[in-house]
Amino acid sequence: xxxxxxxxxxxxxxxxxxxxxxxxxxxxxxxxxxxxxxxxxxxxxxxxxxxxxxxxxxxxxxxxxxxxxxxxxxxxxxxxxxxxxxxxxxxxxxxxxxxxxxxxxxxxxxxxxxxxxxxxxxxxxxxxxxxxxxxxxxxxxxxxxxxxxxxxxxxxxxxxxxxxxxxxxxxxxxxxxxxxxx
Numbered sequence: 771x772x773x774x775x776x777x778x779x780x781x782x783x784x785x786x787x788x789x790x791x792x793x794x795x796x797x798x799x800x801x802x803x804x805x806x807x808x809x810x811x812x813x814x815x816x817x818x819x820x821x822x823x824x825x826x827x828x829x830x831x832x833x834x835x836x837x838x839x840x841x842x843x844x845x846x847x848x849x850x851x852x853x854x855x856x857x858x859x860x861x862x863x864x865x866x867x868x869x870x871x872x873x874x875x876x877x878x879x880x881x882x883x884x885x886x887x888x889x890x891x892x893x894x895x896x897x898x899x900x901x902x903x904x905x906x907x908x909x910x911x912x913x914x915x916x917x918x919x920x921x922x923x924x925x926x927x928x929x930x931x932x933x934x935x936x937x938x939x940x941x942x943x944x945x946x947x948x949x950x951x952x
Contacts, residue, residue, distance in 0.1 A: 850951035851889065851914050856881050859948070862912065863893065870905040872897035872942075884950040895942040902942045920945040 773781070851859060860876065867874035877892040895905060902923070909916065922943040 846915070847951060851948045852951050853884075859914065862914075866905060866908045866912075867895060870897065870901045870908065872901055872905055887950045889948040889950055891944075891946050891948060893942075893944040893946070895944070896940070897942075898939050902940055905942070915949055917947040917949075918944060919947060 859881075863876060864874065873896045875894040877894075878889060881889055881891075895902060897905075906921075920943070924941045924943075925939070
């Protein structure tokens with residue numbers, strides 16, 4: 771059986787095609803699949819490492835914030851009123867009023883027994899307007915964290931109308947809270 775050149779060429783090309791298909795299916799496709807898998811694993815590892823890096827950076831920032839908060843807490847705790855400092859508080863308020871030429875009446879019904887770690891104070895001051903402003907400025911600089919709930923300024927004549935005799939120009943009524951530290 772003699773094959774002509776055309777048939778030999780067809781058989782050769784077909785054989786070469788089969789060999790190419792076998793090489794592609796046997797070697798190139800598994801290698802491509804492995805490369806794709808490695809690429810996917812590398813991307814997953816990169817994402818995992820990026821997430822870990824972000825977590826570490828967040829942890830570092832959180833650690834720095836915690837240190838800052840501790841410093842601020844120490845500063846804040848120094849401004850809290852401590853039980854047993856009643857005389858110190860009253861002396862501060864009286865000295866501030868005296869230094870500003872004001873007469874003062876203090877009402878603090880729960881000074882000895884704070885409710886929910888809060889002391890409520892009511893102050894009635896009498897004096898000249900510039901002295902009252904200076905008193906409020908000094909109160910801002912107090913070594914305590916005071917929360918003013920109500921400020922009322924009235925003339926002495928308004929207070930006299932309410933049957934209270936006052937020798938000064940203006941009356942200042944303050945209601946405030948003072949946080950207590952155990």
